[in-house]
Amino acid sequence: MWALRRTSIHLKNRGLSSGTIGISCMKSEIARSCLENHNAGVVEPQGKLLDESLYLTRFYNTSSSYSKSYAGARTFSSQADAKSSREGDDDLEDAFSELETPLDAVQGAASGDEIDDESDLSEGEGVADDMQNELGKVGTDTDVGEKRSPKGKAISALTKAILAAPLSSVSKALDKWVEEGNEVTQTEVSLTMLHLRKRRMFVKALQLSEWLESTKHIEFHETYYASRVDLISKVRGIFKAEEYIQKIPESCRGEIVYRTLLANCVSATNVRKSEEVFNKMKSLFPVTCFSCNQLLLLYKRTDKKKIADVLLLMEKENIKPSIFTYQILIDVKGQSNDIGGMEQIVETMKSEGVEPNIQIQASLARHYTAAGLKDKAEAILKEMEGDDITKNRWxxxxxxxxxxxxxxxxxxxxxxxxCESNPFMEECMAAIGAWGKLKRIEEAEAAFDKMVKKVKRPSSKHFALLLNVYANHKMLAKGKDLVKRLAESSSTVGPLTWDALVKLYVGAGEVEKADSILDKALKQKRGKPLFNSYFVILDQYAKRGDIHNAEKIFLRMRDAGYVSRVRPYQALLAAYINAKAPAYGFRERMKADSVIPNKAMNDLLDRADAFRKSAVAELLE
Structure with missing residues (x-):
């Protein structure tokens, strides 16, 4: 139960439904701590935050990075408890991706398959952490009472048939497979769908789902329909997924279908649609912790002022927070450098009998590190390590x-x-980044070589790790050599590689080259570039006072759905200020996108106003 402190709050006109309501309720310790410190990134509720009548104009993720993105990967539907075990991590991988993946309607689908095997992450700071979310198995098609195939087991005949088929003729290949006397079973379908999802081959997975529904080889139930909604969201966008829901038989149009849509809306950081779907669910089903967590995740990235409203709604509905709820709140406090508030949430969590899992411990350690509290960070790391690291290898x-x-x-x-004598692939990947951060390039390269030897066919995801190291240290020549090696491997390049290449050339001062790479990536239509890929180019043009190119990149970000927050506007306005040019209508542009300026943005707007010309001066020009 929540640790409640009886305090009356009259929330007139602060309801979280589509009607005007007032709530008088007790305030939890968590909600209180979020309300108390206005400088900690979460402030007093702002009124009817989820009222559709007020927020239908809010349109349109996120903070680290698919994101991962992603378009992390981009990538959120059951209450995964982020088990502190190697098996727990595997379960998270089997989830239908972190909802950093779904492409917005304006993006369309990847014309090729897979969107590469890179994590298709989206905008933001902390996408990797957000991947430890609650999707669990919803939408993976494994919820049919069948056991998944053990690791290392040969892939099924159905999977082989789909992998061998060209993208344009998957249904024909499936028809032929059946004509050859093969039987389509739920087990076969579940394992095939799981395999395709793990390889991020969402286009083929969707084609399989469409073929199954049209041929009626198996009986569809709600979980299958939820899986279909998820795949449509990833390949064709959330609006097409919403249209498909109306075609689902009413008996199968349950909460699992809508929570899948909600999770994809959150992944796409589409604020308006997320709130709209939440309110629809609220009218159809009891409010759940999962739905509230999705909003918390959304507002963590877009508008921290709204987090308190969600917490108060959870308390009003007597919804007990999950461990993922605590993880989000801890991250919010940590990102705001409110270490005291972060620790208070941890104490509240423990008082409720919930012990921090590995994900939360790692998050605490990172936030302590960022705050310069090295002793506290190292104490948590030692606790995570345990008495014998060899027994706790994962x-x-x-x-x-x-x-x-x-x-x-x-x-x-x-x-x-x-790990070095026989490292797992994930350990090699972590080592590359770690050695790169410590500026020990040779060790990072050695870890990369070990990883390449372990992987039969290394993908661009693996190359992107070392490429990022080179980019971070402005090692253009080494980066170019690695890109040639990548080209020779015939790997499909995706968002992570594009991002590394953009950073590499921006770091070398070749902004136009970075711009050209991003433009080519967009034309390939193999996933959505990361927020950072756009932003680093926009920032460079802004520093030059290059308004034309800054506006061009900003327009691309808008098309990708990346202008729901203040940062892109700050960079764009800086271009006008550095060019000493008036930025007419800038406040109106932000208002149209439902972006509320913070103090720093207001200061920039005041500076830009100084370049405005009087009406008389304009007439005389």
């Missing part, structure tokens, strides 16, 4: 990057020695 990949952020070369060396 945690190595979590420890490596955090120790690197602390500047602890010795600890990174110690942890890597545990």
């Amino acid at each position: 945690v190595c990949r979590v420890l490596l990057p955090i120790y690197a952020s602390l500047g602890r070369d010795d600890e990174v060396e110690r942890i890597w020695k545990v």
Whole structure:
């Protein structure tokens, strides 16, 4: 139960429904802590935050990065408890992706398949953390009472048939497969769908789903329809997914279908549609912790002022927070550098009998590190490690990057020695980033070589790790050599590689080259570039006072759905200020996008006003 402190709050006109309501309720310790510190990134509720009549004009993710993105990957439907075990991590991988993946309607589908096997992450700070969310198995088609195939087992005949088929003739290949006397079973379909999803081959997975529904080889139930909604969201956009829901038989149009749509809306950081879907669910079903967590995740990225409203709604509906709820709130406090508030939430969580899992411990360690509290960070890392790191081997990949952020070369060396003789792929990936952060390029390259040897056919995702190291250290020549090696591997390039290439050339001062790479990536239509890929180019044009190119990149960001927050507007306005040019109608542009300026933005707007010309001066020109 919530740790409640009886305090009367009259929330006149502050309801979270589509009608005007007033709520008088007790305020939880968590909600109180979020309301108390206005400088901590969460402030007093702002009134009817989910009222459709007020927010239908809000249109349109996120903070680290698919995001991952993603278009992290982009990538959120059951209450995954983020098990602190290697198996727990595998379960998260089997989820239907972090909802950093779905492409918005304006993006359309990847014309090829897979959107590469890279994580298709989307905008923001902390997308990787957000991937530890609650999607669980909803939408994976594994909820049919069948066991998944063990690791290492040969893929099924149905999977082979689909993998071998050209993208344009999957249905024909399936028809032929049946004509050859093969039987379509739920087990076969479930394992095939799981395999396609794990390889991020969403286009073929959708084609399989469409073929199954049209041929009626198996009986569809709500979980299958939810899976279809998820795939449509990823390939064709959330609006097409919403249209499809109306075609689902009413008996199968349950909460699982709508929560899948909601999760994809949140992944796309479409605020208006997320709130609209939430309110529809609220009118059809009891409010659940999952739905509230999705809003918390959305507002963590877009508007922290609304988080308190969601917490008060949870309390009003007597919804007990899940461990993921606590994880989001801890991240909000940590990102706002409110360490005291973060620790208070941890204490509240423990008082409710919920112990921090590995994901929360790692998040705490990262926030302590960012705040310069190295002793506290290292204490948590030692707790995560346990008495014997060899018996707790799977945690190595979590420890490596955090120790690197602390500047602890010795600890990174110690942890890597545990793995080095026979490392898992994830450990190699973590080591590359860790050594890169410590500016030990040779060690990062050695870890990359070990990883390449372990992977039969390394993908661009693997190359992007080392490419990022080169980009971060402005090593253009090494980066170009690695790109040639990548080209020779015939890997499909996706958002992570584009982002690394953009950073590489921006760091070398070749902004136009970076711009050209991003333009070519957009034309390939193999997923949505990351928020950061656009932003670093926009920022450089802004510093030059290049209004034309800054506006061009800003327009691309708008098309990708990346202008729902203040940062792109700040960079664009900086271009006008540096060019000493008036930015007419800028406040109106922000208002049209439902973007509320913060103090820094208001200061920039005041500076830009100084370049306005009087009406008489304009007439005389």
